[in-house]
Every structure is written in structure tokens, then in C-alpha cells.
Amino acid sequence: MPSLAELARRIRIHALRMTSLGGSSHIGSALSCADILAVLYGRVLRLDPGRPRWADRDRFILSKGHAGAAVYAALAESGFFPVEKLRTHYQDGSDLSGHVSHNGIPGVELSTGSLGHGLGVGAGMALGAKWDRQSHRVFVLLSDGECDEGSNWEAILFAAHHRLDNLIAVVDYNRIQSLDTVENTLALEPFADKWRSFGWAVEEANGHDLDSLSDRLAAAPWQPGRPSCLLAHTTKGKGVSFMEHSVLWHYRTARDQELVRALAELGEEA
């Protein structure tokens, strides 16, 4: 396995190439959570690519399904399927849809794409694990904009009520959603307080600090009997200067010279 930094770099490079080749959107979202995914797949998650349905594996759900390219990249780099398959992303006849899908893809626990579904399904998985006295954990990666969805708050309520400390939510808090900033759309602040008031243990971290993310996620749950929420402060488009902090790159695709420049910033030749 490469270092976490290298894994994160590869996830970014794959995601850039995949979205460019396929002409798909959401590169900003994929870059935003690349470090979180690198930490999860490179260090935190207990997984065995040779046994994708191994009963004791940790479960990971990408609730922000539009960052599917980044998860496919992380899975391929972790050995769940050949890296070459990534080239088919978003192409006619591919298994790798723009939003993450389990169909034909080992390692994907849940297909998502419509926002507000991952946390509730993850809560069900976590509850089942509790009842069956299983020791694995369930991680769900959400976007900040996704927290507009009422279904998430139903799940947040539920997970605390059932003391699901084997459930860990990570919010990719890059403060930009589809059309505008989170602040201008539906403000979430005081965000940490909202989760806390619902009964969750909440911590905040720099979502691009690999050590900090590793420490926090490896140590979860932080409080017995409480589900954990890590607010990961991130930069949308992280790693490619002209994509950072930009609403534009939620939907725009890097083409030609843009792709060359983006890859160059990551130390990669086009």
C-alpha cells in the first residue's frame, strides 16, 4: 500500500482523468474528500479486497454519491478491482456510473446518488451489528449540502436514540454546494452544536490533514454510547489551485489544457 499522501494523490489523479474522459461533473467534490477517502481506505477501514463480503469488515457508505469517481479510485487502488477499469467510468456500457453503484462493483456497500440516504441505511447496519454483537464499525461520508435533507436529521435522531457508537459520520464540510455557498443556500451553522444537541459526539478536523484524520477516525467512537460525527473542514477542489473554493467546478469538467494543468499541479504528466 502506498503512503496515505500518495494514495490521496492517486485518488485525485484518477478522479481528474475519469471525469475528464467521461465528461462528467463533481470533480470539486471528489478532490474535496480525497484525503478523507485515503485515510479511510489506507488506514482506518478493516477490509479485505479478496473477500469483499467478509462478515467482519467495516462498512463504508458514500452518502454523497456524486463523488463516486473518488471512491472507485480508492477501491481500485485498494485492490478491489483492476485500476484499468477506472478508464471505463461514465462510458457507455460501464459498471462505473457517475454516482456510486454497487452493481458489479465489489466493495461498494450501497448505491447512492440521491442525497440523504446513506446515514439512515448505515444506522440500520450499525443497529444490526449491535444486536448481533459484531465489532465492526459503519462509516458514512456525507456532504455538507446533503445535510439540507430532512431524512438525514431523522437518521441523526435515530442513531443517537439507539446509542449507535459503532456509527461514524464524516461530513466533507467544504462550504460549497451545487449552486452557491452553504451559507447562502441553507446555513448549517452552528453545525457542530446541531449534531451535539442531537446526542452525537462531535469532533472537528482539518479534512486534508492526514495524521489528524487518521487519529480521529481510528479512535472512534470517542464516547461510549454515542455515534460519532467528524466535521472535516475541507476545501472544495483541493489540490488543483484553479478549482479550489469554486462553485464552478462542482459541475465543470477539466478538458485538454485544463486537465494537463490540473495533473501537473499534482505532479503527474497528462
Next chain:
Amino acid sequence: MRDAFIRALAEMAEADRRVLLVTGDLGFGVFDQYRRRFPGQFLNAGVAEQNMTMVATGLALEGRVVFTYSIANFPTLRCLEQIRSDAAYHQANLKVVAIGGGFSYGALGISHHATEDLAILRALPGITVLAPGDLWEAEQATRVLAATPGTAYLRLDKSHARTGPGPGEAFRVGHARRLREGGDCTLVACGGILGEALEAADLLARERIQCRVLSMHTIKPLDTAALADAAQDTAGLLTVEEHTVIGGLGGAVAEELLEAGIHPGFFRRLGLRAGFSSLVGSQQYLRGCYGLDANAIAAAVRTAVNTRYQHATQTMV
């Protein structure tokens, strides 16, 4: 039907510890005994149907046989996307149960009239849709669903036909039951309104109009063979459902027959047609208002049969 369901579910829960009942905070008093017997196989998810369905899907994906339960449109339309994208797409072993099909909760108002659910749920890929017409069907459907992996919708009704199994009869999903025989017409019914269809057939028999009655307890997959037989053996078909005529039983039957090139002598869909069912009243009262009680069904059959007879006579002249 609710009691038949819970009795059957209790037996399945006893035999299989994976069976789990999840309610959306409804069913006052109904689950007391079940809950006492199987405390580890019961969950009240609160008034949050989207989350109920997501949690149930998560539990089902981890090996449980989950029944979600609520009334009217709450376990279906409120959380339709969860049923579609979470449960059905992942072939989760989740059975969505709605008590209160049609006008079961008629006096509670249109929020509680489940009158489009069959059409909407039927359109989802990978889902079996059942609307039993009598207590035996409700009980059998519950057992079969608990024993068969996959996503399904079970629509239960406050009313039920007073029929039961024939000697040695086995309940089979996707196979209609023939409850009356006759050649003048076939009434195809689903749900508790089957009782009205049977009563209509009995009324008509006194006038020497003999109806075959099919209990089409499975809307999906539909028993096309039974429909083809009915179109061939009897003069025409009427579908009967406490539901909009768009896309439910009648819609499904029309689709299947036309595509198979089968043209019954006559074909009518009895169900709801115009606007919301905004009248208030009991299930029986509303059936009367909307032309769906036994008398109205019998009248529709008479009209269809007589029109056909007159048409045949004129053609001969």
C-alpha cells in the same frame, strides 16, 4: 387482515429469529402480544418513514427479514425513493406493509386514502406487489413473503372477503384464485373489495348472469395466463379495485392483455376516476359513493353484458 398478518408474522418470527417488525409508530395495541413474545424482533422507528425504510434496508442488507409497517400512504409514498433506490435496487429482504388500503380509513380524509399505491409501487423494478382479498390470502401472503428473499409490498385492508381456501388449496404468489365460475363475465378483483365483487356475482347469479370471479391477490407479477383464460372462456372482463383506474390492477390487466393480442368481448375498469376522493365516510359508504359496492359492480356488469348482447343482436339483423 391486520390480525391475520400479525398472527402469521408471529409464527414466522418464532420459526426464524431473523424476522423483524419495524413500525413507524403506528399499530396501537396491535403489537402488544407480538412485542412481549419477541422483544428482540420488534422496533418502533418513530414517526419518520424515510428513516424507517433506510434503517430497515440496512438491517435487511445485514441479514434480517424486515417488515416495515404503517398505515395508508406513509410506508409507501412518503418514502418511495427509499423503497426504490435503497431497498429494491439492492434486492434487500424488505417487505413494506401498509394497513389501510383504499378507503379503510375513509373517514380520516384523503391523506389516509391509499388509492394510488398499487400503481406507483408496481412501477418499481424488482418488487413484488400483493393485495390480498381475504384473511387466508393475507395470512398466506405474510408467510410466503417472510420465506422468500427480496423486496415486496403488501397492501392490507380493513375489509375482507369471507372466502377461504378450497380443499388442499395452496397459495401461490402470481397465481390468481378462481372463486366463482360463470361464462357471462369475469370480475377480476384485488384487495378487500373482492368481497363486493363476490357479492355482485351472487346478485347477478339470481338474474342468470353467471360471473367468474378471480382474486388477483398478486398485482406483480400478474397472472397473465388466468386473464387469457378468462378472456377466452367468458364474454368479457371487469376489473375491480379500491384504487385509481390509472395504473393499478385495471391498468396492469389492460397492458398485459393488449400486448398479448388478447381482446376480451368487453373490458371495464371499475375504480376511482375523477379527482381526489374528498368525501368523508366509512369504507362501505365511500364504496357506495364512488360506484364500487356490490350493487354498483352488478350494475356495471349488467350494462356491459346487455350492451354486448344488443350489439350482437343488431349485428345479426
